[in-house]
Amino acid sequence: xxxxxxxxxxxxxxxxxxxxxxxxxxxxxxxxxxxxxxxxxxxxxxxxxxxxxxxxxxxxxxxxxxxxxxxxxxxxxxxxxxxxxxxxxxxxxxxxxxxxxxxxxxxxxxxxxxx
Amino acid sequence: xxxxxxxxxxxxxxxxxxxxxxxxxxxxxxxxxxxxxxxxxxxxxxxxxxxxxxxxxxxxxxxxxxxxxxxxxxxxxxxxxxxxxxxxxxxxxxxxxxxxxxxxxxxxxxxxxxxxxx
Numbered sequence: 001x002x003x004x005x006x007x008x009x010x011x012x013x014x015x016x017x018x019x020x021x022x023x024x025x026x027x028x029x030x031x032x033x034x035x036x037x038x039x040x041x042x043x044x045x046x047x048x049x050x051x052x053x054x055x056x057x058x059x060x061x062x063x064x065x066x067x068x069x070x071x072x073x074x075x076x077x078x079x080x081x082x083x084x085x086x087x088x089x090x091x092x093x094x095x096x097x098x099x100x101x102x103x104x105x106x107x108x109x110x111x112x113x114x115x
Numbered sequence: 116x117x118x119x120x121x122x123x124x125x126x127x128x129x130x131x132x133x134x135x136x137x138x139x140x141x142x143x144x145x146x147x148x149x150x151x152x153x154x155x156x157x158x159x160x161x162x163x164x165x166x167x168x169x170x171x172x173x174x175x176x177x178x179x180x181x182x183x184x185x186x187x188x189x190x191x192x193x194x195x196x197x198x199x200x201x202x203x204x205x206x207x208x209x210x211x212x213x214x215x216x217x218x219x220x221x222x223x224x225x226x227x228x229x230x231x232x233x
Contacts, residue, residue, distance in 0.1 A: 033219055043206065043223035056220045088158060094219055102219055106152075106160035 002027065004093050004107035012113045018079040021110045025072050025093030031055075032074040033104060034066060037088040046089075049074055078112075086114045117142045119209050121224035129232050134194045136227050138207030141188065144168075149183065149190040150208040150221065160206070166190065197231045204228045 005024045013019050025032050033056075034046040045058040049068035066076040072093075078085055088109045094102035118141040128134050140149065151163040164181055171183050178198075182191045194201055208221040 031219055033221075035221075035223075042225050043221075045220050045222070048219055058220075090160060092160070092219075092221075103150075103162050103165060104219055104221065105162065108157065108159045111158075 004091055004105050006089075006091050006107040006110050008110060009108065010111050010113075012115060013081050014115050015081055015083060017081050018077060019081060019112060020075055020077045021089055021091075021112070023074045023076075023091030023093075023107060025074070025091075026105055029093035029095055029105070030072055031094045031102065032068055032072060033092045033094075034074070034076050035090045035092065036060075037090060037109070038084075038086070043090075046076065081114045083114050085112065087112060117144075117147075117209050117211055117222045119207050119222055119224035121205075121207055121227050123227045124225070125228040125230065127230045127232065128197055130199060131196050134197050134201070134229055134231075136192045136194075136205050136207070136229070138190045138192065138224055139188055140190065140207070140209045142209060142211055144211045146211075148210045150210065151181070151190075151192045152206045152208060152223075153203045154206065154226070155203040163205075164192070194229075197229075199231050199233055202229060202231045 007022045031050045033048040035043050037043045047066050048056040052068045063079045068074045088111050090109045091107045092104035094104045120139045147168045150165040152160045154160050166183050173182050178195045180193045204226045206226045207224040210221050
């Protein structure tokens with residue numbers, strides 16, 4: 001069974017640009033979550049999607065957005081990039097959104113560098 | 116608000132020594148789930164174990180064991196007879212189970228870097 005895949009793996013952008021990251025969950029998984037990992041702030045929850053609906057949202061500005069498609073694939077978008085957006089963005093999928101108990105399977109991440 | 120604290124930032128041991136990682140959490144919920152994840156240099160987070168708040172039974176799984184104590188809000192993790200391949204960053208995480216539809220939202224600790232020397 002294929003794991004969680006994220007594309008691209010590496011990305012370099014400049015300030016002010018926008019970026020779209022993609023995540024394909026494990027087959028059959030319906031919940032997709034996104035996390036940002038930085039040396040200063042650690043791992044922080046961005047948002048979670050289940051059945052094309054955003055169920056949870058972390059404490060990030062509106063420049064960070066996401067969506068989920070009918071095949072459970074998810075994208076996240078960051079507009080007007082800032083230097084502080086440089087991070088490893090991790091996607092995780094789980095079978096169902098059952099109130100916090102699910103094991104989440106993580107992808108390899110997309111490393112975004114903003115110059 | 117929920118919070119997870121891993122006081123140890125880095126631990127260095129020699130192969131075959133045991134390693135215990137500390138984790139202290141804060142939550143207002145009575146139902147919650149605790150996790151340990153491992154992040155090797157490749158960057159991908161690997162699930163290790165999880166425990167719900169109603170199950171304080173401590174278990175051993177291979178070289179891994181954990182000690183969950185609700186009275187002290189601690190969920191410590193031990194690697195027995197460490198190996199070089201255990202070198203990684205280990206994260207403790209908390210997920211609150213508010214209602215069934217609440218979904219998954221992990222709050223992570225800052226991580227503990229484990230270096231196992233041959």
